[in-house]
Amino acid sequence: xxxxxxxxxxxxxxxxxxxxxxxxxxxxxxxxxxxxxxxxxxxxxxxxxxxxxxxxxxxxxxxxxxxxxxxxxxxxxxxxxxxxxxxxxxxxxxxxxxxxxxxxxxxxx
Amino acid sequence: xxxxxxxxxxxxxxxxxxxxxxxxxxxxxxxxxxxxxxxxxxxxxxxxxxxxxxxxxxxxxxxxxxxxxxxxxxxxxxxxxxxxxxxxxxxxxxxxxxxxxxxxxxxxxxxxx
Numbered sequence: 001x002x003x004x005x006x007x008x009x010x011x012x013x014x015x016x017x018x019x020x021x022x023x024x025x026x027x028x029x030x031x032x033x034x035x036x037x038x039x040x041x042x043x044x045x046x047x048x049x050x051x052x053x054x055x056x057x058x059x060x061x062x063x064x065x066x067x068x069x070x071x072x073x074x075x076x077x078x079x080x081x082x083x084x085x086x087x088x089x090x091x092x093x094x095x096x097x098x099x100x101x102x103x104x105x106x107x108x109x
Numbered sequence: 110x111x112x113x114x115x116x117x118x119x120x121x122x123x124x125x126x127x128x129x130x131x132x133x134x135x136x137x138x139x140x141x142x143x144x145x146x147x148x149x150x151x152x153x154x155x156x157x158x159x160x161x162x163x164x165x166x167x168x169x170x171x172x173x174x175x176x177x178x179x180x181x182x183x184x185x186x187x188x189x190x191x192x193x194x195x196x197x198x199x200x201x202x203x204x205x206x207x208x209x210x211x212x213x214x215x216x217x218x219x220x221x222x
Contacts (some may be wrong), residue, residue, distance in 0.1 A: 007147065032209055044152075044213040067180065086203060090209050096142070096167070097211060101151035 002027040004089050006100035013077050014108050021072040021103045023087030025063075030109070031089050033063055033070040034097065038084040047072075057081070077107045115200050115214035121193040125221050130217045132200030133143070139205040141183035143167075143175060146216070154199075157182055159205075162202040185219040190221040 003026045009072040013019055025031060035047040048056045051071060061072045066089060084104050088097040113134045122128055130169040132141065143155040150189060154167030165174060177183045187194055197218050201211040209216075 006151075036211075043215055044201075044211075046210045049209055096154055096157055097209065098151040098154075099144075101149060105144055 002031070002089055002091060002098050002099035004087050004098055004102070005083075006087055006103045008103045010104045010106065012106045012108065015079055016076050019072075019074045019077045019081070019105065019107075021085050021087075021096065023070045023072065023100060023107060025068050025070065025087075025089050027089060028048075029091060031091065033061070034088040034090070035059070035061055035070075036086040036099070037074050037090055038086070039085070044086070077105075079106060079107050079109060082107045113200055113202055113212055113214040115198075115217045117217060118215065119158075119171040119218045121220045121222065122190055124191055126190050126221075128190050128219065130185045130198055130200075130219070132183045132185070133201045134181050134200075134212075136202055136212060137180075139180065139200035140203045141177065142203075142211065143173075143183070143185045144187060144199045144201060145169065146199060152199070153174060156186065187219075187221075192221045195221045 005017040007025045033050040035099040059074045061070050063070050084102050086102045087100040090097050111153040125126045139157050144152045146152050153169050157165050157175050158177045161177050174186045197216045199216050200214040203211050
């Protein structure tokens, strides 16, 4: 069965500090990994996907198949990054996503 | 602007009552989903539909049913609500192509007393 693990419920950092939100997955095939974000009073939305290999709002995430991880990183956190972040996995060939439990990121001034 | 709309946004009901949450979309997407969000449990898939005549159970379908009345409408029903169904419910849509991007509604907060 596919599973997504986000070990931290809450991550609290100061503005300007580096941020790493951890995501590990278990899946035997070729997964597709995503990060979704939910800002306060906004809808849950896609932040980035591993196949795009892009940087969105300064965030990057690299799929490490050896460590089965897809950690989300940003070198310098901003207060507006405070939000709930969900890692999600999709079995290639299906359209349903399995979400992790989420990590709340709080960036303090 | 193309959108995913959920009604009602908030509902308080009593144990044993029948509740329907409605979702409509103007995005023209074929695929629609119902997720449930609980603190500490994240998002869990209840039901999904890839087409008007297609209904599939997700990981937590017990106690729920759905209806895909049209391409644009996907309703979630709780036949006999119970307190542990108190949660925030999200409808989402996606295109037919496998992009993996879901477009979410604003959520429906349900409280079962």
